[in-house]
Amino acid sequence: MRLDIVTIFPEYFAPLDVSLLGKARRRGDVDAHVHDLRGWAHDRHRTVDDTPYGGGPGMVMKPEPWGEALDAVVPPPSRARLIVPTPSGRPFTQELATEYAAEPWLVFACGRYEGIDARVIEDARERMPVDEVSIGDYVLAGGEVAVLVIVEAVSRLLPGVLGNADSVTDDSFAPGRMEALLEGPVYTKPATWRGRDVPDVLMSGNHGAIARWRRDQALRRTAARRPELIGRNTLDEADRKALTE
C-alpha cells in the first residue's frame, strides 16, 4: 500500500517510523510519503490560509496550494483515494478501515484552521474518490492526529503487519460474528496479582467454555457501555441468557 500525506506539519508524522507501521515500511509493505503543503505556496511567506468569504472567525486554507499539491502528489490519470479528516465527515469505523486496507493507494489531506476551501474537494472529486471522514464528535486543531489514527487502524489490517492474524478477527467491531461487540477483559501472568485472581475458566483449558465466557463478557460489556450496538449482532439463546443474568 502507498500512503501520501499532505500537511503543514510534516513532523507530526515521525510516529510512522516506529512500531508495527515502521516495520511494515522497512519491509516494503507500506510505502509512506509525507509532503509539506507549503512547498506549493509560492509567496515570500508561503501563505496557505486567508480570511473566510462571508466573514466569521478564523482562517480558511487557500485552494491554490492544495490544488497544486494534489496535482503533484496524484498526477492524472493515476487513481488514489483521497481521505480528508473533518468533524463534518462521515464516521470512520472499523468497517471503513477494512475497506481502506484493501486500497492500493491512500492520500490524506490534513486540514487546519477552519478547514480547506470547499472547491479543493470538488476539484479532487473530478479525478479520484474523496472521503470526508470523522474519527469522533469533537474538534481537533487539525487533521494530522486523525490521519495518524486512521493510518494505524488501516495499516494493522494489512497482511503481515500484526504478528498474529487472529488478533484482527477478534477485534471489537471486526466483520464476522463478533461484528459489533466490545472486547471483554483480558488477562496475563501472574495468575494472582495484589490478591486478584484470573477467572478460573481461563485457566481451565476448556476452549469451548473459554469462548463462551469471552462472548458473555463481550455481550455484557457492550450492553453496559454501548447498548445501541447490541441490536447489530445476531444473538442466539445462549447470548440472550448471558444478557439477562
Ligand SMILES: NC(=S)c1ccno1
Ligand atoms: N473529528 C475530526 S476527524 C477532526 C478533524 C479535525 N478536527 O476534528
